[in-house]
Amino acid sequence: MASHSKKRSTKAGLPPGTLVHIGKKKNVTPRIILLDYDDNGVRESEITTADLADKTRFAHGIQWINVHGLGDTRMMEQIGACFDLHPLVLEDIFNTDQRSKLEDYGDYLYVVLKIFSCEYNGTEERIDSDQISLVLGKNFVLSFLETDDTHFGAVRERLRAGKGQIRQSGADFLMYSLIDSIVDSYFVTLEQFDEKTEVLETELITHPQPSTLHSIYRLKREGVFLRKSLWPLREVISSLQRGDSPLFTRNTLLYLRDVYDHIIHIIESVESLRDLTAGMLDIYVSSVSYRISIVMKVLTVITTIFMPLTLIAGIYGMNFRHLPGLEWEWGFFVVLGVMVTISVGMLALFRWKKWL
Amino acid sequence: MASHSKKRSTKAGLPPGTLVHIGKKKNVTPRIILLDYDDNGVRESEITTADLADKTRFAHGIQWINVHGLGDTRMMEQIGACFDLHPLVLEDIFNTDQRSKLEDYGDYLYVVLKIFSCEYNGTEERIDSDQISLVLGKNFVLSFLETDDTHFGAVRERLRAGKGQIRQSGADFLMYSLIDSIVDSYFVTLEQFDEKTEVLETELITHPQPSTLHSIYRLKREGVFLRKSLWPLREVISSLQRGDSPLFTRNTLLYLRDVYDHIIHIIESVESLRDLTAGMLDIYVSSVSYRISIVMKVLTVITTIFMPLTLIAGIYGMNFRHLPGLEWEWGFFVVLGVMVTISVGMLALFRWKKWL
């Protein structure tokens, strides 16, 4: 998690609106995919920034401009100019170390969201997050992704097929569909978490180990990270769903209310998880303590049984000339018998005291 | 608990309003029971969706359409069409992994509630929850249950018998009665919890074991689950009881205020339980620590007493030719006497120091 704000400081002192990529750089060649649709059909094409102005000026339908990869500063400036975006919006798109947020610029809304992925870096799995920026205008939606588009496939499919009301509705419904598909992806992350938790719970009860402890701590750390990332979302969707912006129709607001419920559901699950990891840590500590106490009991029993036996052997090993029984034929066997009696008696005592 | 959001991800990417059953599937044949009542009497019949439109169009009294089992997607679509329900409502009825919520669609209210049951899966008891969806219209109430109807028996009985004001009042009072009977069922769950807590408290103080620890953790986990499930209810009943919707009469609002008090009472009890399980965990850890300290003391006492005795035996076992006392007739007995004296002295010392 620590690495997420790593390069933020490199920007300190620059004037606001300077386009500097903050966060991990992804090696993705920037591409612009334009989807122009209305009730009748969908036109889909990969375009350059040069085409952009032409294509968008004379469009009649809804336009979805999907930008993959943030590497090209100049391209972004042209897009910004074309849609008349505030310099701060462009700056924030590049700064991929943002909180989720909603900013209302009057003519358009700017929304920042996060998408999670589990990455396995060789030794351990780590949850990582990508940033997705969405801009909703009167009849266009801009989406900016750090990497190739793997999240919006289902929405594009639905547009192409004309399933549901998506092609009959405005840009706000497209916006909702994109947000909904992102929020749906959180459920996948949550399920991975729940599975990890269940595996850990079982491990904890059947055979706790030091690695269990580190797994719990890792789970906790990831929970902290998820919580920090998801918490601001509540506010974003809440204020969208309250209908403060005229860009959303009443119909779409009903659907956003649904998304809001999902977000609350997810946040509450993450909070519960936090409670559970705290409980698991306590269980771990208790288990270790318990194991110590078991070992201590064994140790005590051994010591308690062998000490007197060893002492008896030591006593009859003393070199006194006048030591009763040494000369007696059965002396050794009697002493041996006493030893056995003592140990059996002690074992019985311990079993009776429930120490064994 | 982890399993509750398991299948949610299968829905990611589908258009909103798609009817997909989310959550555990219950093998229940869907049935529709219609209860048509007014001041004079009750007509009760099991109907098909074909009858539904006829029966409901010309009804004069209050209608309660009680649907058991959610397996039949087509049936639900017909019911939705008949009562003009929003696609999202139908989607939410099928998605049994919802938070409790209240949605006001103007003409009707949609309420999602949870009902708890203790299931014993062979090795351990687990709290599980079923979802109940209620729709209140001007003169009808729809109720959707995942399984056979075992919760609304008392309400039906009261309708048949005409006890209380239920038959004289409107659909809102029926709605209240159904919610009230669900909230009453929470008290049963709470009592089971309280009993488990008492049993655990006694076990904890009389003979704590590792299984006690797991029971406490399980209790904690169930408390987290209950809390997560009940918390949103507060808001649901609170906004019902504030009377935001014109569907509720002043008279029914008074009764809802009562339900609200019950909900608060239940939530506070669950919160208290949470405090107590935390305390129990601490007690467990302390008890284990205490037992270790007891064993350590025994160990020390044994070691402290036997060590010098064994040393003395060892000393008189050395093979020096000139060792004073070896030849003496009473040497052995004097040494033995010294040993007894030392051990008795030490025991006295330990008892005086309160170590024994």
Added chain:
Amino acid sequence: MASHSKKRSTKAGLPPGTLVHIGKKKNVTPRIILLDYDDNGVRESEITTADLADKTRFAHGIQWINVHGLGDTRMMEQIGACFDLHPLVLEDIFNTDQRSKLEDYGDYLYVVLKIFSCEYNGTEERIDSDQISLVLGKNFVLSFLETDDTHFGAVRERLRAGKGQIRQSGADFLMYSLIDSIVDSYFVTLEQFDEKTEVLETELITHPQPSTLHSIYRLKREGVFLRKSLWPLREVISSLQRGDSPLFTRNTLLYLRDVYDHIIHIIESVESLRDLTAGMLDIYVSSVSYRISIVMKVLTVITTIFMPLTLIAGIYGMNFRHLPGLEWEWGFFVVLGVMVTISVGMLALFRWKKWL
């Protein structure tokens, strides 16, 4: 505490307004005491429900109807009819497992309060609570107690003696006086708590035992119970004191503000107590750990000193023919001297290392 919601479930499914006694039953014969007073004097009499209607219809002064014991359902119905109480009020009076609450029915206010008592059940002291219901009308106050009236003695005394402004003021001032006397009784409970806490603190520091641990847990549990019982009171008095109801005069509101301050004071003290019990538990665990570490040190010191001595004795007990010193006259004493030197040296080392 667990037992407090025990019998709540028996009521599940009954129509609202059904009079069923919930909570522990107290064997108290129901009695009605009427106190009719104005500026000039007080008339006090025990009456039956038959008298009630007569006596109250033609009364000119303020009437205080004090009902002890809740056993008689019919009597309650007659009182309800006489003062035109809502069925839910009667139901709540019988349900003694309520949260403290205030309900405004327009013509009258219904207030539920709790009173605490320490009961010693043979093995341990337990805090128990009784419910007191108060109804304030234009010129009457109804009070319902589960047991004999031991709480309102002082108020009655003041009424008889005409001390203070109580007889010059309206029913609202009587209501205030009753609430005030209940809140004052909480200070007594709080003081008992503070005493127990002090005793435990001393015990914890001077000689912690397992029973100390159980006392702390019991204190914690009682704190949780008190907190749960008192918390809703804050809201009750707060909304009384805000003057939402026209039944209270400005003069009485000033006095209620005072009661509100007392309640906040009490709740804050209970919260502090909670902090302290958490701290005490930590102290207990630390003390036990510390004792283990002390014992471990003793054990180590013993082992460290005796081990080499025993080895030396063992070495000179080996049966080698050629063992230097065995034949020497002073051999034994030299070895003994070496042993003494080693032990003294080690003791010095340990003392220097602060291990002893």
Added chain:
Amino acid sequence: MASHSKKRSTKAGLPPGTLVHIGKKKNVTPRIILLDYDDNGVRESEITTADLADKTRFAHGIQWINVHGLGDTRMMEQIGACFDLHPLVLEDIFNTDQRSKLEDYGDYLYVVLKIFSCEYNGTEERIDSDQISLVLGKNFVLSFLETDDTHFGAVRERLRAGKGQIRQSGADFLMYSLIDSIVDSYFVTLEQFDEKTEVLETELITHPQPSTLHSIYRLKREGVFLRKSLWPLREVISSLQRGDSPLFTRNTLLYLRDVYDHIIHIIESVESLRDLTAGMLDIYVSSVSYRISIVMKVLTVITTIFMPLTLIAGIYGMNFRHLPGLEWEWGFFVVLGVMVTISVGMLALFRWKKWL
């Protein structure tokens, strides 16, 4: 702390407005000091209640009546009558076990504040609190102190010297000055706390002892006490500074905003302290655990080294006739050599394993 609500219960049942001294009694002879000042000068005199009415009726400047000692009930009643104070105000002045609070009686404001002092009772230092009551009228300020006036010296000095704007401003500025001097005194208490914390932190890291534990608990308890005492102050100053009362001029409100910032600063510091004591307790427990683990390692090393040596000695002490090497001249030295080799080897192993 527990003792603070000790005598509160003695008042239960008395009519409101009864003047009973609650809290610890201080043996202070009650005195009244009148300070009458305006732009031109200050008249200072000790007066009796008889003078009071005369002196105050015909005053033109601002009057500050400073009462030390609360022993004389009659005197208080006369002061109350003279300034037309509500009976509840007089009652609250005597009840020195109040929360800090602000009560607006229209013509005058009544403010209760706390002042802290560290008292050393022979065995331990304890934080104690005195109550100060302030009443602000149109052109007078009343201040009631439990003990001799040691807190307002600087304000009196400023009045005499005419420094700052105090003599040019109204009674509200005097009120502000008194509150400010009380809040300033909290910084002194806070600094004592910070010092104790630093001392404890050092002790904790260099040589933790059981007494350290008790000091931490005491610090925690005092933190709980301070927090409980200071928290309500936030509200008091906040509502003063919001300017709800016409008694305060805009100019003085600016100064009160400053006091409010100080209060927040102090409360936040106390809250931080609470976090730190929690951390210190954890550190203590960890330190003790660590020390046990160190001792355990020493114990294991000793046992591991001496056990085989003692066994070898025991083996060669067996009385078998045919035991190889016993007759050999160098047998003893070879065995001794083996013993030394084993112990050196083990020490090397342990050092390599970082156990030593």
Added chain:
Amino acid sequence: MASHSKKRSTKAGLPPGTLVHIGKKKNVTPRIILLDYDDNGVRESEITTADLADKTRFAHGIQWINVHGLGDTRMMEQIGACFDLHPLVLEDIFNTDQRSKLEDYGDYLYVVLKIFSCEYNGTEERIDSDQISLVLGKNFVLSFLETDDTHFGAVRERLRAGKGQIRQSGADFLMYSLIDSIVDSYFVTLEQFDEKTEVLETELITHPQPSTLHSIYRLKREGVFLRKSLWPLREVISSLQRGDSPLFTRNTLLYLRDVYDHIIHIIESVESLRDLTAGMLDIYVSSVSYRISIVMKVLTVITTIFMPLTLIAGIYGMNFRHLPGLEWEWGFFVVLGVMVTISVGMLALFRWKKWL
């Protein structure tokens, strides 16, 4: 941290508005740097208070008066008089132990901020904070720094170069730029923190030591300090960004919204850190417990194996005349074989039981 409120008490009793330097004194010679700029260019000069009045009276552009070092009380009074500042503002500039705060004096805004630096005092690194006071008027900004100006270099650079919109905008944009550069510096502090946390996490998992514990505590303490310092900032920026003051233009408010997001981001990171340090402490305690349990197991294994062997040796060391096998030629080797068998058998048992 404790030292931050150290000298606050020295001020107790002084009249408000008295200029006394509170906090650590920095040995910096006070200097005043005037930056006078408009669209066309920048005039930069070091001036004295004498010049101040002249220079500022006839200025047409925006003026930034940057004061380094707070040592000179008289100079401050002159500046105060020149810009008509309230005495409380001057007092607060000198009192460098303030919370971050915003005060609106109508004509100008007064903002207090904190800047952090890591100081290495020989034995340990400590986070320290400097106070920066900013005053925004209609066309001037005053900035007061405790030490030499190292924080505003980038802003001055941008002014000189005329980069961005800073020279085209008003004093409010300069104010925003200064605040932004301070907030940016927090990211640097946060990154240092994140690095420390990562280093500690690794240390904790690979080789926890007592010094790790102290580092965690130090991290916790610094987290508490940062949190306390940053928390009030949220409110400051929030109320700036809400646009309550007419001094800010709509354009600048958009930029302030951005700063607000940064602050929230930073505070949430500090909060997460707090969660993590708590988790790290638990891990540390668990690790120590685990290590004890490992050592206990080794100890038990050793004891369990050697005890019977030593006993056997002791038995055959007894001096009985009639001891079977002593005379037998292979007796010794058989006994030795038995010993080896026992130890191998026990090792196998322990390995099977997973104790080794």
